[in-house]
Amino acid sequence: AQTVTQSQPEMSVQEAETVTLSCTYDTSENNYYLFWYKQPPSRQMILVIRQEAYKQQNATENRFSVNFQKAAKSFSLKISDSQLGDTAMYFCAFRQAGTALIFGKGTTLSVSS
Amino acid sequence: SQTIHQWPATLVQPVGSPLSLECTVEGTSNPNLYWYRQAAGRGLQLLFYSVGIGQISSEVPQNLSASRPQDRQFILSSKKLLLSDSGFYLCAWSRPDSGNTIYFGEGSWLTVV
Numbered sequence: 103a104q105t106v107t108q109s110q111p112e113m114s115v116q117e118a119e120t121v122t123l124s125c126t127y128d129t130s131e132n133n134y135y136l137f138w139y140k141q142p143p144s145r146q147m148i149l150v151i152r153q154e155a156y157k158q159q160n161a162t163e164n165r166f167s168v169n170f171q172k173a174a175k176s177f178s179l180k181i182s183d184s185q186l187g188d189t190a191m192y193f194c195a196f197r198q199a200g201t202a203l204i205f206g207k208g209t210t211l212s213v214s215s
Numbered sequence: 216s217q218t219i220h221q222w223p224a225t226l227v228q229p230v231g232s233p234l235s236l237e238c239t240v241e242g243t244s245n246p247n248l249y250w251y252r253q254a255a256g257r258g259l260q261l262l263f264y265s266v267g268i269g270q271i272s273s274e275v276p277q278n279l280s281a282s283r284p285q286d287r288q289f290i291l292s293s294k295k296l297l298l299s300d301s302g303f304y305l306c307a308w309s310r311p312d313s314g315n316t317i318y319f320g321e322g323s324w325l326t327v328v
Contacts, residue, residue: 137316145303147259147319193258202249202274203307203317207258 104129106196108206115184116214122169123179123209125194135197136170136177141208142190150192153177181211189213217242221306221320228327234279234293236323238306241287246308248289249317250281253303265289266311301327 105128115121127136138150153161153170160168165185169178181188194206221238228234240246250262261274263281271281278297282290289306306320 139319145253145322145324147305147307147322149316149318152316197317202247202261202264203259204261205259 104196104204106194106204106206108194108209110209112210114212119184120182123192125177127175127196131198133199137195138179139193140190184213186213219308219320221323225324228296231295234296236291236304238289239287240308245311249307250291251305296327298327
């Protein structure tokens with residue numbers, strides 16, 4: 103069975119700094135998708151970034167980028183120029199083609215001024 | 216554009232009472248639909264998913280059931296709530312193609328007292 107592990111329960115960073123959130127996963131499949139979701143205090147789950155496993159190029163979305171290491175089964179999220187609004191819980195998620203998302207337990211990120 | 220709504224947003228129910236949470240998706244046809252639960256301080260657990268009307272897959276045996284009476288309507292129910300059913304429930308949808316992003320509703324807080 104596939105599993106997703108986020109080894110950092112909590113992280114903190116100051117405004118304008120860069121922070122990296124870690125995620126590892128376990129699968130025997132070759133075709134899958136990886137996601138980072140953000141859950142602010144409102145509790146709504148918001149998609150941050152998505153990566154297809156068959157793509158070697160790391161996905162980027164403005165200040166958010168990933169470091170996808172397929173052989174190591176690692177999928178970390180880098181947030182550059184952190185802002186107060188980035189304060190949230192961040193979930194790494196894995197999806198094999200045609201199945202539902204499997205989530206990690208989340209990392210709570212606090213951004214301070 | 217596609218939207219997803221779920222209600223009620225907040226619910227306080229006594230132990231042993233029934234439950235009905237509803238979710239509807241607009242702007243798309245034949246979506247895959249999902250119910251997730253998030254217990255306090257924990258990650259998301261997939262409860263049910265559906266690929267079509269009347270087609271429900273259960274991931275975790277429990278006190279809950281799901282139904283899909285219409286293409287874009289997904290209902291989470293219970294005949295008799297338990298204290299352990301308390302949590303944050305999220306409905307979600309994705310396009311039927313494999314690997315597509317899963318989008319979440321606003322969530323419903325359920326407190327069983």
